[in-house]
Amino acid sequence: MKEKSCLNCGYKISGEFCSHCGQKADTARITPHSLIKSDILGSIWHIEERFFRTLKHVLFGPGRMAMDYISGKRIKYYNLFSLLLILFGFNVLTMHFYLDLNPAEIPKDSAKILQFFSKYSKIILFVIIPMLGVNAFFIFRRIKLNIAEHFIIGTVSLLGILILFLFNDMVSLIGLWQPAAKIFAILDKASVVLLVLFPAVTYWNAFKNSYSKPGLLWRVSVLYVLMGIESLTIITILYRIF
Structure with a gap:
């Protein structure tokens, strides 16, 4: 041979x-057959397969996915930071669509708040990663992960929040159709609850085999208290500047 x-x-x-x-x-x-089958369709399928597989793992096993990624099992996942930017872009687009299609329904005070969050959304959202990373580094120190590895868990958590935000925006858009307004109002509230709870789901899923349930519960609770105080402080400072 x-x-x-x-x-x-x-x-x-x-x-x-x-x-x-x-x-x-x-x-x-390169032949016409190989160009279509391998170079065009093959590359598109490979990208889409990894993209949607990563979204599935973020939603249904975020902590386990984050720990796999940290341990070196990365080839099957889409780049986390590229995915973060893509989802953020989709969120901005859907929010603009909603505001354009439904300007009359938004009260003046609410419009001012929406304008504020639209302007500072990048800062508010992306500061979640270092806040989660630093807080979790001290709260879950038994796991022996370094600060960068905790940033990866925070990134996966933010990805889940952005997916749920995008779902929420799409629900709000469809909810503008009056016959479906009540059903989609319920879905809207449910998605808000889920996105608030998503960091807790992520850390529970990641560390459930490393702590007892009571131990994990109080640690996650402390994480939420710290995140709440820090988020409120940052939003207050930005709002005063705005």
Whole structure:
């Protein structure tokens, strides 16, 4: 059997990928068939598969996913920080759509608050990660994770919050259709409760095998108290500046 060489760097190939540069071993001449099947459809499917798989794990096993990511199991997940920016962008778009379609229903005071959160939403949302990371670093110190690893758990938690925010925005948009208003009002309230509780779900899911239930409960409760005080302080300072 003739030994193959990598077409990118010239190194000898013994497996599916080149051990030197990482290029696939089967990079043959591009044909119309390979262009459509592998380069176009294959790349789209690979990106979408990882994207939606990551969303599923964020929603239904956030803590377990975060601990897998920290332990090095990352190939099956979409880049967390890229996903964060994508979800944030979708949230901004849906919020603008809602405000454009429903301006008359928003009271003047509420409109001012919405304008404030729209202006400072990046600061308010992204400061959640360091707040969660630093607080959890001290509260869950038995786990022996460093501050950067706690930031990863905070990032996964924020991803879940953004997904639920996006769901909430979409529910609000559909709720503008009057025949469905009551049903979607209930869904709207339920999604708000879920997004508030999501950090608790994340840390419970991550550390449920490391602490007793009472021990984990009081630690999560302390985390929420600290987060509440810090969030209120930051929002108050920004609102006064605004």
